[in-house]
Amino acid sequence: MKQTQTQAEPIPFYRRVDEALKDPMLQKAVTIAQDRLRNGRIQAGEILGNVDEWRKRAEEIRRHTIENLDSYLEQLAANVQKAGGKVHFASDGDEAVSIIKTIAQEKQARSVVKSKSMVTEEIGLNEALEEMNIDVAETDLGEYIIQLAGEKPSHIIAPAIHKTREQVAELFSEKGKKRLSSETPELTAFAREQLRNKFINADIGISGCNFAVAESGSVVLVSNEGNARMTTTLPKTHIAVMGMERIAPTWRDLDVLLSMLVRSATGQKISVYVTALTGPRRAEDADGPEEFHLVVLDNGRSDILGTKYQDVLHCIRCGACLNVCPVYRHIGGHAYGGVYSGPIGAVLSPLLDGYDQWGELPYASSLCGACTEACPVRIPLHDLLIEHRQDMVNQGDAPMGERLLMKAYGFSTSRPGLYEKALKWGYRAAGFISDGDTIKKGPGPLKGWTDHRDFPRPASQSFREWWQKEKKGDS
Numbered sequence: 001m002k003q004t005q006t007q008a009e010p011i012p013f014y015r016r017v018d019e020a021l022k023d024p025m026l027q028k029a030v031t032i033a034q035d036r037l038r039n040g041r042i043q044a045g046e047i048l049g050n051v052d053e054w055r056k057r058a059e060e061i062r063r064h065t066i067e068n069l070d071s072y073l074e075q076l077a078a079n080v081q082k083a084g085g086k087v088h089f090a091s092d093g094d095e096a097v098s099i100i101k102t103i104a105q106e107k108q109a110r111s112v113v114k115s116k117s118m119v120t121e122e123i124g125l126n127e128a129l130e131e132m133n134i135d136v137a138e139t140d141l142g143e144y145i146i147q148l149a150g151e152k153p154s155h156i157i158a159p160a161i162h163k164t165r166e167q168v169a170e171l172f173s174e175k176g177k178k179r180l181s182s183e184t185p186e187l188t189a190f191a192r193e194q195l196r197n198k199f200i201n202a203d204i205g206i207s208g209c210n211f212a213v214a215e216s217g218s219v220v221l222v223s224n225e226g227n228a229r230m231t232t233t234l235p236k237t238h239i240a241v242m243g244m245e246r247i248a249p250t251w252r253d254l255d256v257l258l259s260m261l262v263r264s265a266t267g268q269k270i271s272v273y274v275t276a277l278t279g280p281r282r283a284e285d286a287d288g289p290e291e292f293h294l295v296v297l298d299n300g301r302s303d304i305l306g307t308k309y310q311d312v313l314h315c316i317r318c319g320a321c322l323n324v325c326p327v328y329r330h331i332g333g334h335a336y337g338g339v340y341s342g343p344i345g346a347v348l349s350p351l352l353d354g355y356d357q358w359g360e361l362p363y364a365s366s367l368c369g370a371c372t373e374a375c376p377v378r379i380p381l382h383d384l385l386i387e388h389r390q391d392m393v394n395q396g397d398a399p400m401g402e403r404l405l406m407k408a409y410g411f412s413t414s415r416p417g418l419y420e421k422a423l424k425w426g427y428r429a430a431g432f433i434s435d436g437d438t439i440k441k442g443p444g445p446l447k448g449w450t451d452h453r454d455f456p457r458p459a460s461q462s463f464r465e466w467w468q469k470e471k472k473g474d475s
């Protein structure tokens with residue numbers, strides 16, 4: 001299978017997890033941010049009132065859109081062209097990069113400014129442009145931080161969520177060659193000063209696309225920093241890159257989706273800026289680019305259409321599932337290894353690149369269902385994780401030890417006498433490694449659990465035995 005995400009980590013998954021678990025600064029930063037974002041979402045939902053009705057409506061819109069994606073894509077493309085823009089359909093990341101590189105060559109571009117875009121991370125755009133000696137500047141504050149740190153985003157909407165303010169101050173002080181405090185105004189002033197000239201001198205602005213409105217051919221961006229507006233209006237050429245599923249059929253639909261996106265992402269009623277761009281600058285416009293290109297990326301998405309995983313294409317990339325996930329809380333985003341982390345990443349990455357690359361991710365979940373409950377478009381994330389696990393087992397991808405264990409379990413549970421005996425043997429065997437009623441240092445696969453929490457010693461009698469005795473009144 002062709003690899004579509006370019007952030008493949010050569011370090012094995014379990015080592016990445018181990019490293020993350022040993023990083024207290026990471027856990028501190030993620031916990032603070034996760035709590036803030038999760039509480040914000042809950043409060044925003046309470047203010048909204050009937051949040052479940054809104055979620056149902058948002059789900060209906062997304063389902064209808066994805067079921068009719070071909071016709072909405074046609075409508076979108078026709079309306080972008082009517083407004084004077086150019087539309088490019090890219091079947092994979094290489095094609096999308098090649099389209100953007102060709103535009104950059106035609107424009108003899110030397111510098112590019114970007115606003116936050118996960119889809120350009122997915123296709124490795126920055127690296128490709130830098131190979132052409134083009135200066136690429138990320139202008140979203142979080143993206144700017146991680147670009148300076150030479151890292152990748154660890155969260156869909158808060159790319160630098162894994163960094164504390166102190167770490168950011170350290171990074172900016174090094175870049176500015178002067179000591180900065182960890183006060184937010186000082187740090188943001190520094191970033192603003194650094195980025196201003198980049199905006200003014202950029203040949204091309206590249207943005208993502210939160211939603212593209214099919215009925216008008218408009219690209220809609222939400223941001224809190226104003227950088228998206230500068231990126232899309234100051235340079236002479238604007239290129240927007242979107243995953244093919246990011247369509248809202250109408251402005252009325254967009255109203256519902258935007259409400260859910262912003263509330264679920266940051267707990268705001270509306271983001272500070274909502275920017276809608278329709279084609280390049282018109283004669284009567286005060287500003288705007290002379291050229292507008294929309295790159296519509298497939299990159300494995302159409303393979304998901306019509307499968308039992310289709311609901312994952314409803315995702316509006318709000319990050320709410322990351323903000324409630326107990327696994328994400330402990331390991332942060334980088335441990336997942338792909339561009340998309342947390343529950344959505346654990347479902348999406350194996351679909352885009354296969355189980356060879358991302359087979360561990362569906363197991364990076366306690367299946368508590370918090371992600372499904374938080375999702376504003378009601379994607380059954382934990383059900384899809386189970387589907388992945390089932391598919392891997394059916395394909396023979398489960399580890400040998402696990403397969404043998406399950407076979408032995410199936411064999412013994414279908415023979416009650418043997419099962420009773422196995423429980424007794426288990427109880428006695430556990431006596432060698434347990435401390436009273438608790439196993440603190442488990443062997444083999446159990447070690448992964450007992451390294452971080454206790455495991456109860458199996459009970460000395462089964463429930464059936466206890467029940468029989470209870471009935472006789474001698475338990």
Ligand code: SF4
Nearest residue numbers: 315316318319321375
């Ligand atoms: S799966 Fe749902 S909660 Fe997670 S990012 Fe997508 S829309 Fe948000």
